[in-house]
Amino acid sequence: MINKKYLIVYLLMPVLIIAVFLFSLLIGSNEMSFFDVIKSLLGNTDENIVAIIKNIRFPRTIMACITGAGLAVSGCVFQAILKNSLADPFTLGISGGAVFGAVTAFVSGLATITSFFIPLCSFVGVILSVLIVYLLSMYKKFDPNAMILSGVVISYVFSSAVMLMFSLSPSYSIHAAFVWLMGSFSMIDERFLPFVVFVVLSGIIILSLSGNIINAISLGGEKSKTIGLNIERSIKILFIVASFITAVTVSFCGIIGFVGLMIPHIMRKIVDTNNIILIPACAFAGAIFLPLCDTLSRALFAPVLIPVGVITSIIGGLFFVFLLFKSERNI
Amino acid sequence: MIRIENITAGYLQQEVLKDVSCNIDNKDFFGIIGKNGAGKSTLLKVLCNLIKPYSGNVTIDNKNINSFLKRDFAKIISFSSQHIDISMPFTVSEFVMFGRYPYMNTLKIPSKNDYVVIDNIMNSLNIKNFAERKINKLSYGERQKVLIAQVLAQETNIIVFDEPTSHLDIGSQNKILEILRDLNEKYNKTIVLTLHDLNAAGEFCNKLTLMENGSICSCGTPEEVLNCKDIERVYNTNVVVKTNPISNKPYVIPVSRIKELRR
Structure with missing residues (x-):
């Protein structure tokens, strides 16, 4: 039983990642054959194709993989430490901070100077919101309910601030901000790619290794405090690591909803609650799901590119309805 | 040996325990009884260092429980609460x-x-x-x-249980308490537990503490603690205390309509 789970996670899923990766490189506005893709990865073919693959599709697909993995893992960790299966990477107000920062960049005109200001501002926004939620939770000794409540409050405060800015600014900057809000991989600067990959990957590795400690936290109650663990300190560290992963991905790709909520749910059905296997499983599943959605978003209404956030949210929404009815039947 | 000295403790500003002192010897099967809200669970939590008392000390073998590292403390005393969080169900x-x-x-x-x-x-x-x-x-x-x-x-010498027999039928209750008695007698574990069933407490524990409104009302052998006068006062009801003819332990029967019968 256990072996089967490990087989699925460590063998089947990496194969699927590679398949989705190649599929993602193959699909786009320029038609090309499967062999062209393979050849261009190996380095010998038509220069045009190499340029498209290497400079556009490859970074984009990598970014989609790493973002999907990061969001799924941080969602899974938030669900475990908050002991709430409705939590996701954005429950604790991260989205509010990110949107606030990014919209500030658009509205103030910083975004028109250089696009680098968008991720920078949104990152600063996230750090601000995480800091506030952290301080509020610290006051309540990192009680899950207090953390969720402070996250929700911060989200509201920031989104009101965003609404205020929208109502005071010209419509062209609002449109650009709206597109960013929906989440997209089309504006990625590939120079940041190594940084993002490094940060998110190390975060995922830390969280995967902490699986057993996360288990103890979601065990909850008084018992978790009597098995020699400093629960409060562990929650602090996990909260910071998971927030940081989300912060980095959100700053570059915008708010991509539902990945962090639905992937942990699906994987929990497949490999169960134990976080030591669940977290790597979520990482792989996120790295399969998001490039797939991104490819769909490019292909479905080609040549129009629709934001990937729209695709994930539609699929996520349908999945959620399904989950709701299924669990009702179980009762 | 566990020494609980002048403990005053509570939650936020509400004082639950008021100047509680008692000793638990090694290899005791120590039962804590009393009404709901008398402070039984709170006393267990103080003992396991889950809540910090406002004043007073708890020492285990003459070492203050605050001086232990969390990990070392977990090798000496283990705690089990009545509540299992099943929001993330494990196998x-x-x-x-x-x-x-x-x-x-x-x-x-x-x-x-x-x-x-x-x-x-x-x-x-x-x-x-x-x-x-x-x-x-x-x-x-x-x-x-x-x-x-x-x-x-956890392989600890001291085992603390908060109401291990609540929600159990009489057969399961006996089975659980027999397991605990085995641990106590064969493996020399010190067992500290809270119980609602006075008869089970009288039958299995070698020492009992009766709590009332956050303080200890009486402490000693079941024969000493389970006396008609104290039980009737603390639980505010009428009871008869008899001796079990087989085990020679006291048992308590509630009596209803005593006034009508007396008339």
Whole structure:
């Protein structure tokens, strides 16, 4: 039983990642054959194709993989430490901070100077919101309910601030901000790619290794405090690591909803609650799901590119309805 | 030996324990009884260092419990509450494995020995056959056994149980208490527990403490503590205390309509 789970996670899923990766490189506005893709990865073919693959599709697909993995893992960790299966990477107000920062960049005109200001501002926004939620939770000794409540409050405060800015600014900057809000991989600067990959990957590795400690936290109650663990300190560290992963991905790709909520749910059905296997499983599943959605978003209404956030949210929404009815039947 | 000295404790500004002192000897089967809200669970939590008292000390073998490292403390005293959080349901073997955490490295990766220990424990409690079942799919009696297994995996000399027999039928209750008595008699474990069933308390415990409104009303052998006068006053009801002809332990029967009968 256990072996089967490990087989699925460590063998089947990496194969699927590679398949989705190649599929993602193959699909786009320029038609090309499967062999062209393979050849261009190996380095010998038509220069045009190499340029498209290497400079556009490859970074984009990598970014989609790493973002999907990061969001799924941080969602899974938030669900475990908050002991709430409705939590996701954005429950604790991260989205509010990110949107606030990014919209500030658009509205103030910083975004028109250089696009680098968008991720920078949104990152600063996230750090601000995480800091506030952290301080509020610290006051309540990192009680899950207090953390969720402070996250929700911060989200509201920031989104009101965003609404205020929208109502005071010209419509062209609002449109650009709206597109960013929906989440997209089309504006990625590939120079940041190594940084993002490094940060998110190390975060995922830390969280995967902490699986057993996360288990103890979601065990909850008084018992978790009597098995020699400093629960409060562990929650602090996990909260910071998971927030940081989300912060980095959100700053570059915008708010991509539902990945962090639905992937942990699906994987929990497949490999169960134990976080030591669940977290790597979520990482792989996120790295399969998001490039797939991104490819769909490019292909479905080609040549129009629709934001990937729209695709994930539609699929996520349908999945959620399904989950709701299924669990009702179980009762 | 556990020494509880002048403990005053509570939650936020509400004082629950008022200047409580008592001693628990090694190898005691120590039962705490009293009405709901008398402070029984709070006393257990203070003992396990789960809440800090406003004043007073708890020492174990003359060492203040605050002077232990968390991990070392978890090797001396294990605690099991009546409540299991099942929002993230684990399997029975995963659940029992939590008891081994004090013995694991920083990342809490179980060793071969940890698996051997929990296997032996699950075998001895006859729960091995549902080791891979989810904890939330078990009956209350089975859950209680799993909680005992988890506590045993911690291999501590002192075992603290908050109401191990609530929600149990009389057969399961006896079974659970017999397991605990075995641990007490054969493996010399000190057992501290809260109970609502006075007869079970009288039958199994060698020492009882009766609590009332956050202080200790009486403390001693079951024969001393389970006397008609104290029980009637604390529980505000009418009872008869008799002696069990087989075990020679006291038992308590509530009496209704005593006034009408007396008339």
